[in-house]
Structures are given as C-alpha cells and as structure tokens.
Amino acid sequence: xxxxxxxxxxxxxxxxxxxxxxxxxxxxxxxxxxxxxxxxxxxxxxxxxxxxxxxxxxxxxxxxxxxxxxxxxxxxxxxxxxxxxxxxxxxxxxxxxxxxxxxxxxxxxxxxxxxxxxxxxxxxxxxxxxxxxxxxxxxxxxxxxxxxxxxxxxxxxxxxxxxxxxxxxxxxxxxxxxxxxxxxxxxxxxxxxxxxxxxxxxxxxxxxxxxxxxxxxxxxxxxxxxxxxxxxxxxxxxxxxxxxxxxxxxxxxxxxxxxxxxxxxxxxxxxxxxxxxxxxxxxxxxxxxxxxxxxxxxxxxxxxxxxxxxxxxxxxxxxxxxxxxxxxxxxxxxxxxxxxxxxxxxxxxxxxxxxxxxxxxxxxxxxxxxx
Numbered sequence: 001x002x003x004x005x006x007x008x009x010x011x012x013x014x015x016x017x018x019x020x021x022x023x024x025x026x027x028x029x030x031x032x033x034x035x036x037x038x039x040x041x042x043x044x045x046x047x048x049x050x051x052x053x054x055x056x057x058x059x060x061x062x063x064x065x066x067x068x069x070x071x072x073x074x075x076x077x078x079x080x081x082x083x084x085x086x087x088x089x090x091x092x093x094x095x096x097x098x099x100x101x102x103x104x105x106x107x108x109x110x111x112x113x114x115x116x117x118x119x120x121x122x123x124x125x126x127x128x129x130x131x132x133x134x135x136x137x138x139x140x141x142x143x144x145x146x147x148x149x150x151x152x153x154x155x156x157x158x159x160x161x162x163x164x165x166x167x168x169x170x171x172x173x174x175x176x177x178x179x180x181x182x183x184x185x186x187x188x189x190x191x192x193x194x195x196x197x198x199x200x201x202x203x204x205x206x207x208x209x210x211x212x213x214x215x216x217x218x219x220x221x222x223x224x225x226x227x228x229x230x231x232x233x234x235x236x237x238x239x240x241x242x243x244x245x246x247x248x249x250x251x252x253x254x255x256x257x258x259x260x261x262x263x264x265x266x267x268x269x270x271x272x273x274x275x276x277x278x279x280x281x282x283x284x285x286x287x288x289x290x291x292x293x294x295x296x297x298x299x300x301x302x303x304x305x306x307x308x309x310x311x312x313x314x315x316x317x318x319x320x321x322x323x324x325x326x327x328x329x330x331x332x333x334x335x336x337x338x339x340x341x342x343x344x345x346x347x348x349x350x351x352x353x354x355x356x357x358x359x360x361x362x363x364x365x366x367x368x369x370x371x
C-alpha cells in the first residue's frame with residue numbers, strides 16, 4: 001500500500017510538472033517528484049522525518065523556480081502519515097508553516113489577485129490539509145478503539161476465567177472435605193478394627209491373620225492415596241496438580257494384593273513410568289487397578305495377565321482373565337468400566353472390553369506423552 005501511495009504521488013507530481021507550460025522543467029524537477037514518492041515508503045517507520053523532508057523538499061523545489069505543483073500534493077501524504085502516527089502537533093504545525101509561507105510568497109509575487117488567493121487557493125489548500133490530518137487521526141482513533149476493545153475483551157475473559165477457577169477451587173475444597181470426613185474416617189476405622197481383630201484372634205488362625213493383615217495394609221494404602229488426593233484437591237499449584245497419586249511403579253504391590261486374594265497374576269511390563277507423562281502414568285495404574293478389582297470381585301477367575309508396552313508413541317494396556325465370559329459379565333460393565341473409559345478418553349486414548357466364553361479382556365491405548 002505504501003508503494004502504491006508513493007507511486008501515485010510521483011505520477012501525480014510528474015503529470016503536473018509535464019502539463020504546466022509556464023516554466024521549463026528538467027530532469028531534476030522530475031527527480032523531486034520521485035523523491036516525494038520515495039519518502040512515502042518511510043512514512044510508517046519515520047513519520048516525523050518524512051514530514052520535515054517533504055516540507056523542506058517542497059521549499060527547495062520552488063526555490064529552484066520549477067513549474068508550480070501546488071503546496072498540498074507534495075505534503076498531503078506526509079501530513080496524513082504524521083497524524084496517523086499520533087504526531088498531531090507536528091501535522092498541524094507543518095500545515096500552518098506551509099500555508100503561511102506559500103501565501104506570503106504568492107502575495108509577494110503579485111501575479112494573482114489577493115481575493116483569488118484568499119478566496120480560492122487558501123480554501124482549497126486548507127481543505128486538503130485538514131482532510132489529510134483528519135483522515136490520519138480518524139484511522140489512528142479507530143485503531144486505538146479496536147485495541148482497547150480487544151483489551152477489554154481479554155480482561156473480561158481473564159476475569160471470567162478467574163471466577164470460574166475460584167468456583168472450581170471452592171468445589172474441590174468441598175469435595176476434599178467430604179472425602180476426608182467420610183471415606184477417610186471409614187478407612188481409618190477399617191484399619192483400626194482389622195488390627196483389633198488380629199489381636200483378638202491371636203496367632204492360632206494363620207489364614208484369618210493373613211487376611212486381616214491384608215485388609216489393614218490395603219486400608220492404609222487407600223488412606224494414603226486418599227490423603228494425597230485431598231492435598232491435590234486443596235492445592236491450586238501446577239506442581240501439586242501433576243503430582244502422581246499412583247503410578248506403574250506401584251504395580252507390584254497391586255499384584256501382591258491380588259495374589260493374596262487367590263488370583264494367580266502374571267505380568268509383562270516393558271514400559272517405565274519415566275517413559276510416560278504423569279497423567280498417563282496415573283491413568284494406566286488406575287485402569288489396571290480397576291480391572292484387577294473387577295477380576296477379584298466379579299469374575300470368579302483363577303488367573304489374570306497384565307501387559308503394558310509402548311508402540312508408536314502409545315501405551316498399550318491389556319488385562320485379561322479366565323473368569324466368567326459371555327453372558328455373565330453384567331457386573332463388569334458398570335461404573336468401573338465407564339470410569340476407566342472416560343479417564344482414558346480425556347487423555348486422547350480409547351478403551352475397549354472383550355467378553356469371550358472363557359474369559360474377559362480390557363484393552364486400552366493412550367498417548368505416552370501429552371502435548
């Protein structure tokens with residue numbers, strides 16, 4: 001656009017010089033026209049310099065007694081640029097200087113009537129100067145108004161986001177209190193009562209003592225997980241939000257608990273927790289935990305196999321058992337499966353279940369690294 005504007009100024013001045021037959025014009029006169037056009041290319045970076053050079057160039061042109069080209073055409077683009085850049089005082093001052101100097105020398109020259117100069121020349125020049133300054137000011141004002149509106153929108157969105165964040169934080173604190181006051185208390189009572197029962201039974205019944213030890217260990221572990229979750233819910237720092245409650249590194253304890261419940265569990269784990277983003281690591285553990293819990297509670301299985309490996313940047317999970325198969329897995333497809341599916345979907349993965357006559361399989365695919 002600046003190049004087109006500069007070319008238009010150059011062509012207009014060259015045309016005026018060529019069609020003015022009052023005085024001879026040489027190559028230097030046309031060079032002035034080119035110079036006025038080239039100055040337009042600098043108007044955005046140096047509007048004040050362009051304005052000053054345009055005014056001085058016009059004075060130099062007339063000093064060399066070249067054909068008249070008017071006073072508005074050489075400087076009107078510079079006045080517009082300075083006004084658009086916010087240099088209103090410079091624009092108005094330059095316009096007044098050009099108008100005063102031109103009128104002075106036109107009157108001093110005496111070639112035209114005073115009435116013509118004041119009634120026609122002055123009005124047309126003032127109108128062009130005012131139009132250029134007003135147009136530049138209007139464009140600048142519109143740009144500033146647009147920027148202000150964008151800033152208002154940004155601040156409004158930030159305020160709404162902050163209010164939403166405060167509401168979410170308040171809800172998280174409420175949930176943490178509920179968890180602490182209900183589930184936390186219940187898990188503490190379970191652990192305590194398991195210890196009391198173990199002391200009451202004594203060392204005579206090994207099976208009962210072993211079961212009670214496992215109950216107490218599981219309840220303590222669950223209580224520890226619950227406390228970690230409560231801390232995360234109460235915290236609003238990014239570091240605490242990404243802290244892992246559980247990960248695949250805790251899988252051996254989970255497998256031991258299943259074996260203690262009578263399930264023969266085999267594992268084929270070829271992925272390390274460090275290979276995964278923290279949310280993926282936690283989700284993988286939770287999928288395996290929920291699947292093994294379903295095996296213990298609902299499947300009447302004797303064996304289970306857990307597999308986890310990386311392939312093409314994705315974590316592949318498979319938990320299969322030899323328990324109840326087709327037509328007998330209604331309890332397996334309840335909230336546990338739905339919860340696992342939602343957890344995996346939120347991370348960009350997918351979870352499927354397969355019911356066979358001789359078993360049940362849960363398979364999940366999750367991106368190993370989140371963007």
